[in-house]
Amino acid sequence: xxxxxxxxxxxxxxxxxQGATDYAIREMDHVWEQGGAYALLGPSGCGKSxxxxxxxxxxxxxxxxxxxxxxxxxxxxxxQRNIAQVFQFPVVYDTMTxxxxxxxxxxxxxxxxxxxxxxxxxxxxxLDLHPLLKRKAHNLTADEKQKxxxxxxxxxxxxxxxxxxxxxxxxxxxxxWKLRRKLKQIHEQFNITMIYVTHDxxxxxxxxxxxxxxxxxxxxQFGTPRELFxxxxxxxxxxxxxxxxxxxxxxxxxxxxxxFGDQHLPLPAALAEQLPGLAAKRLHIGIRPExxxxxDEPGVGGMLAEAVRVEDLGTYKIITLRLQGHLIKARLPEDxxxxxxxxxxxxxxxxxxxxxxxxxxxxxx
Amino acid sequence: xxxxxxxxxxWLVLPVFLLVAFSAILPMMTVVNxxxxxxxxxxxxxxxxxxxxxxxxxxxxxxxxLLRQFIFSGCVLLIEIPLGIAVALAMPTRGRWxxxxxxxxxxxxxxxxxxxxxxxxxxxRADIGLLGYSLRELGISYNYASNTRxxxxxxxxMDVWHWTSLVALLCYSGLRAIPDAYYQAARIDRASAWAVFxxxxxxxxxxxxxxxxxxxxxxxxxxxxxxxxxTGGGPGNATTFLSQTLTKMAVGQxxxxxxxxxxxxxxxxxxxxxxxxxxxxxxxxxx
Numbered sequence: 001x002x003x004x005x006x007x008x009x010x011x012x013x014x015x016x017x018q019g020a021t022d023y024a025i026r027e028m029d030h031v032w033e034q035g036g037a038y039a040l041l042g043p044s045g046c047g048k049s050x051x052x053x054x055x056x057x058x059x060x061x062x063x064x065x066x067x068x069x070x071x072x073x074x075x076x077x078x079x080q081r082n083i084a085q086v087f088q089f090p091v092v093y094d095t096m097t098x099x100x101x102x103x104x105x106x107x108x109x110x111x112x113x114x115x116x117x118x119x120x121x122x123x124x125x126x127l128d129l130h131p132l133l134k135r136k137a138h139n140l141t142a143d144e145k146q147k148x149x150x151x152x153x154x155x156x157x158x159x160x161x162x163x164x165x166x167x168x169x170x171x172x173x174x175x176x177w178k179l180r181r182k183l184k185q186i187h188e189q190f191n192i193t194m195i196y197v198t199h200d201x202x203x204x205x206x207x208x209x210x211x212x213x214x215x216x217x218x219x220x221q222f223g224t225p226r227e228l229f230x231x232x233x234x235x236x237x238x239x240x241x242x243x244x245x246x247x248x249x250x251x252x253x254x255x256x257x258x259x260f261g262d263q264h265l266p267l268p269a270a271l272a273e274q275l276p277g278l279a280a281k282r283l284h285i286g287i288r289p290e291x292x293x294x295x296d297e298p299g300v301g302g303m304l305a306e307a308v309r310v311e312d313l314g315t316y317k318i319i320t321l322r323l324q325g326h327l328i329k330a331r332l333p334e335d336x337x338x339x340x341x342x343x344x345x346x347x348x349x350x351x352x353x354x355x356x357x358x359x360x361x362x363x364x365x
Numbered sequence: 366x367x368x369x370x371x372x373x374x375x376w377l378v379l380p381v382f383l384l385v386a387f388s389a390i391l392p393m394m395t396v397v398n399x400x401x402x403x404x405x406x407x408x409x410x411x412x413x414x415x416x417x418x419x420x421x422x423x424x425x426x427x428x429x430x431l432l433r434q435f436i437f438s439g440c441v442l443l444i445e446i447p448l449g450i451a452v453a454l455a456m457p458t459r460g461r462w463x464x465x466x467x468x469x470x471x472x473x474x475x476x477x478x479x480x481x482x483x484x485x486x487x488x489x490r491a492d493i494g495l496l497g498y499s500l501r502e503l504g505i506s507y508n509y510a511s512n513t514r515x516x517x518x519x520x521x522x523m524d525v526w527h528w529t530s531l532v533a534l535l536c537y538s539g540l541r542a543i544p545d546a547y548y549q550a551a552r553i554d555r556a557s558a559w560a561v562f563x564x565x566x567x568x569x570x571x572x573x574x575x576x577x578x579x580x581x582x583x584x585x586x587x588x589x590x591x592x593x594x595x596t597g598g599g600p601g602n603a604t605t606f607l608s609q610t611l612t613k614m615a616v617g618q619x620x621x622x623x624x625x626x627x628x629x630x631x632x633x634x635x636x637x638x639x640x641x642x643x644x645x646x647x648x649x650x651x652x
Contacts, residue, residue: 058549079555091550093564104564108555138568152554 002068002160004032004055004193009064011050017062024050026217027064032161032195037187039204040197042214043240048197051214052163055195056083068160084153085163089170090145094138098129101137102151109156123155126186143171147179154186161193168203180207201241213237229288230351235358238286244318246286247328248355253278258285258354261324263303268349270363281356291351292330294319294343302344310338321345399625417626427627429602430610431634434586437521437606441585444525446578449532450570454562456537467537470530478527482594485523489595509596513603516596520604523591528584532577539573540566575646579639586635607631 011025020026024047032038032055040048053059054066057078066073073081084105093101102120111119124130127147132140137148146167153162164183168176184207187194196207204211205225212222213236220234221227232238238246251258253275257266265285267275295302305321305328317332321343330345332338354361400417404410421427452470457463476484489509491497500507509519543565551561589608592598598605611631615624 056553058552078549078553083553085549085553087546087550089544089546091546094568095564104556104560105554108557108560149550152550 002193003034004161005067006030006055007065007067009054009061009066011047011054011059011061011063023217025054025061028219030212030219030222032193034193035191036193037184037207037209038193038195039208039211040195040214041199041201041204041211041240043199046214047217048199048214049165052085052165052195052197055161056085056163057081058085082156082158082160083163084156084159084161085165086146086149086153086167088166090142090149092137092140092145092148094136096137097133098124098135098137098140098148099133101148102129102133102155105152105156119155119157123151126154126189127151127182143175143179146171150179150183154190157190159192161195164194164196166198167196168198176203183207201243213240215240231360232286232353233360235284235286235355238288238353242288242290244289244329244331246288246353247292247326248284248286249323249326249328251283251285253283258283260285260326263324265303265347267352267354268363271354271361274361274363278356278361282358284355284358285347286353286355287347287351289318289329289331291348292328293346293348294321294330294332294336294339295346296337296339296343298344299346301346303346304342305345306342307339319343396625396628399621400629403622413622417622418630421623421626421630424623426602426610427607430605430607433603433605434607437588438582438585440521441524441528442578442581444521445529445532445581446574448525449529449577450536450574452529452533453536453540454566456533458541467534470534470537473527473530474534476527478590479594481523481527482591485519485526485591486595489519511600513600516600516604520592520595523595524585524588527591528581532581535573535577536570539570543569571646575643578642578646582642583635583639586638 007029008027009025009029010023010027012023014022017023040051042048050059054061057073057076057080060075068081078085093104096104099120102123103116106116106119120133121130124133127150129144129147129151132144137145140148150164150167153159168179171179180203183194183196186192196204198204198207208225210222210224211228212219213228213234214220215234215236221232221237223231223233228237228241232241232246235246235248238248249260251260251265254264256269256272256275257264258275259265266272293299298304303323305323308320308322308327310320311318312334314334316334317336317338319330319332319338321328321330323345328345398404401412401414402410403413456466456470473481488494489497489507491501491508497507506512507515509515547565547569548561551565556564587608588606589612592604592606593609596604598609608631611624611627614620614627
């Protein structure tokens with residue numbers, strides 16, 4: 001049990017990194033608190049697995065420190081760090097029975113056989129593996145094997161943390177949900193720090209209390225699923241989280257607001273005040289499709305847009321509109337009439353985000 | 366849905382059938398033919414039934430060389446399989462040295478078999494061979510031409526030298542196919558090096574080991590050229606294996622009937638033992 005702290009951590013796979021592009025992990029500071037359920041979310045190749053392997057000790061970071069509580073563990077091996085890790089593809093010891101597989105980490109530590117048996121039965125109970133205990137592991141299905149892999153991580157009660165590296169990739173969709181529930185229950189039951197790597201936002205938000213979104217070797221936002229949705233700190237978070245992602249439009253600052261094409265959009269005073277200081281930066285406005293208002297009437301602050309297409313997803317519709325040459329999406333309730341040719345769209349001020357060089361501009365109080 | 370029955374598709378099997386017929390079935394039937402008849406020339410032949418088989422099965426020469434053959438193949442497997450695995454485990458996994466090792470390992474496999482026999486024949490001679498000369502200088506009496514034990518040792522060492530590479534290369538490719546995650550999981554589970562070998566590497570090597578065992582069994586059971594060149598089957602009949610006994614009978618004495626019966630028995634033994642190995646190894650963990 002430990003708090004995991006990353007200090008000025010960076011990692012490069014090349015021995016003499018030249019620039020930022022040589023780094024799989026760019027310098028970061030981060031704290032995973034004891035007992036939390038975390039997700040590490042990001043696209044393929046963003047450095048998630050590298051970061052996970054650094055935490056577990058399979059990789060030693062090229063710069064910076066990894067601390068467990070206050071102990072520096074940079075050079076300690078996974079066995080010394082007391083970490084359990086579950087991999088993307090299930091790893092089972094083929095020739096052993098399920099029971100022996102689960103008992104393996106305990107027996108390697110020299111735990112007494114009576115205690116081994118009670119621990120194995122406890123974990124088999126949690127993971128519904130009881131009927132399989134006497135079977136050879138190589139005859140199991142993929143999801144049963146993955147449960148065994150997880151079980152080997154859970155069976156040790158002294159672990160500092162359990163790390164999951166996209167553990168449900170090979171699992172059937174209907175079982176994914178069940179296994180995620182299982183993990184959540186186990187987390188509640190044992191109060192172990194868990195870090196769950198995934199590229200699936202749904203998986204991340206159902207498992208984790210807090211999600212770290214990684215992009216280009218950095219954690220660009222660390223927050224609850226709700227925070228990621230409502231206030232993305234980085235344009236990438238806006239784009240990656242949510243379905244469809246956030247509408248992002250490149251804009252120029254002008255007269256207390258921003259313009260794109262012929263359209264001038266006034267900004268709330270708290271944001272407008274900061275515009276002069278951002279002159280040299282690339283500006284975007286962002287708004288989630290859920291918050292775009294679409295109507296047949298001009299209304300207040302309405303902007304004329306051309307309807308391009310509609311996708312009906314059953315419980316709601318996604319309408320794509322062309323606004324000053326930019327394609328934007330809006331999510332409409334199923335019962336709202338869909339404008340055929342043109343529509344008036346509005347961006348409510350409270351949901352309108354301003355990004356300078358991809359970072360969120362916070363309104364000054 | 367109704368199935369369309371069209372027997373014309375059988376014609377597609379014809380080329381393969383013809384190929385197999387000419388390459389395997391017809392030659393084999395010739396042997397069967399010889400094994401049940403006494404043939405003097407194309408018009409003079411007598412059907413003898415199982416006589417040749419009875420004669421061969423009661424032939425002490427066959428018994429002796431069969432026993433020698435089993436001991437030899439057994440020793441070959443017992444030495445080459447573990448040694449091959451050990452060599453494969455010790456080989457570097459990547460980089461320049463890995464390529465260098467692969468090339469070195471492949472060299473013995475590329476040498477023609479009679480040359481292998483010649484190499485060792487010279488190597489073991491006390492007058493001009495490095496091995497024989499060194500042993501003599503060390504005061505160890507060694508003569509593969511007159512001493513049965515030395516002859517056996519030399520034939521065995523020669524086979525190990527010639528063929529362990531094959532086992533090692535097969536195992537090496539098998540080892541490279543094990544995903545890293547297994548080793549990582551083993552580290553996380555705190556498995557010892559022995560446990561990694563016992564529970565990860567060995568099980569994952571099973572399929573290549575099956576191939577290695579079968580190949581080495583069949584090849585060693587049919588060994589002819591190398592001992593023929595090295596010892597000529599001697600001293601006495603000490604290193605005369607089955608194939609050499611058979612050759613003597615068929616080509617030397619021209620006893621085609623008994624030789625044909627011998628060939629078929631020989632063939633059936635290889636088939637049977639290979640089947641036993643295969644079944645034992647593929648069914649060992651069915652449950």
